[in-house]
Structures are given as structure tokens and as C-alpha cells.
Amino acid sequence: MTWDISPEREQEYFEFVIGEFVPGVQRMGLQPIEAWATIYGNHPQIQVSLMAEDASMARRALSSPEWLRISEQLFAFVKNYSHKVVPARGGFQF
Template sequence: MAVKFNEYWNIIPDKMDEYIDFMQRRRVPTLKRLGINVVAMWSVLIGDSPQIISVGISEDLECCEIALKRNEYYEINSQLLHFVTDYRSKILIPSDRFPHLPRGTEKGPVKFSQYWDIIPGKEIQYDKFIREVHYPSMEGLGIDVVGEWKVLIGESPNIFYEARSDNESTLLQALTSQKFRMLKTELLKLVSNYNSRVLVYHTFEKK
């Protein structure tokens, strides 16, 4: 079962060029060699910082844990901290709610991520709502749900509900619609610590 290794940080502004060189030449290749393939990097367009989200995929939890215990990982991560601040990370595993959705992939060009905790005692109602109402309603708005993940290691919220859209204007139009507002109102009866971000691909472009 593929797992995600998500990392978050802010780039130190006057270290941008050095950061890009480091990521391209050192960090991404090193992680891949260790068994964590960086499949996408995102910039936060709308939502809370940190500004960068790096998404790595590992074959399974054991493979990811072995990689993170290697001295080579500690060294490359220590070097990263010369160029970024506010670093944090999470390990996520896929939920079993949508087994038909692709796992271990990242689609763009615009991503809409929602995060929450299920209110204790409302798990059954949540499951029914997500499967029968939320998922088809999101699809009806033109927002393609691509996965639901659970945080195994890392701070809450504990559920990551991820979707994509073909362009920013289509997504923003959907998110400001009455239908989405009503959908969110119903969702908030079942979850707490709700948050969301609109993400775009993070490209390595020097100033």
C-alpha cells in the first residue's frame, strides 16, 4: 500500500536560487534513491502557510520508515534547513473509502485540499455523507475528487480530502457557488478543525 510523505516549508526569500539548485541537484534525487519519489510540489495560492508542499510517494510504510531512518536522509534534510523555515512533515495512508480512485499519483494543474477531523461518534453519518452526498456533489461542481488520506504520523487535522480542477477560474467559481457553501455547511456538522487550501504547481524558476 503506497504511503504519502508530505513536507511543508517556507522558502527564505534571499536563498531562492540556492534552494532551486539544491532541490534539483541534491534533494529530489537523494529522496528517490532512498525510496521516496517526489511526485509533485505545490505552492499555496489560497490558504494558510507554509507556502510549499512537497509530496513524496513510497512503496509502503516500511519502505518510507527505512528511508527516514537513514543517515543520508538526516543529512539532506539538515541541508534543506539552510534554505527554508517552518519545516514540518506528515506520513499519510489512503483511507478505504474510495478504493476506485488512483493512489500514489498527483494530478493538476490546480489542486483543492480540504482537511478535517471526524467528530467522535459521527463516523457512520460521516461515511454515508461523504460517499453518497459529498463526493458526487463535488463531481457535479466540476471538482474531481482524487483521494482521501489519513494522517498516520504528524499533527492534525487527521483527514486529507483532495481534489483537482482543470483551471483556477473554474475551481474558484465552484467554491463560491451556493451549492458548495451548502455542502460545506452540512459537512461541518460532522467534522471539526476544518481547513482548506487551493494549490498550484511549484516550479523551479530562478529570479
């Protein structure tokens, strides 16, 4: 997943990610495995990788009411959101 933090919501964004987003995705069976911040350049500010046990678990999580709720909350703090589901492999995914 990638996104840019809305500048006027940075403090609230960080509180939400630590207090609600990370625990929420973990409850759905998705494990945060990478988080990157772009310091310089014309790329998304944040990149986060989540891993599911298998493809069916990923599909269930991403179609769940909990995902809909937590992603809608995230959208209040970010812009230019994008995500894709890819098979896991060793090393950097993208």
C-alpha cells in the same frame, strides 16, 4: 512536507532541490508525486508529497543517514518545516 523558502536563499534553494534533494530522495526509494506552491494566503509556501513502496520503506528512508543529511541541507534554505507520514490514497492527500 511543507515549508517556506527563506527569501534570501531562493536561488540556492531551487538549485539544491533540483540538483540534490529530488535525486537524493529518489535514491532512498521515495518518489516525488506532488509539489505545490502557495501564491496567496497564510499557508506554507511549498507542499511536497513523496511516496514510498510501503510503510516499512518509508520508515527506513526517514530514519536513514541519507535522510538526515539531505533534510539538514534543506533546513539551510527553508523555515517552518513540517512533515507527516500518512497512508497513500487516490487524489489530493491533504
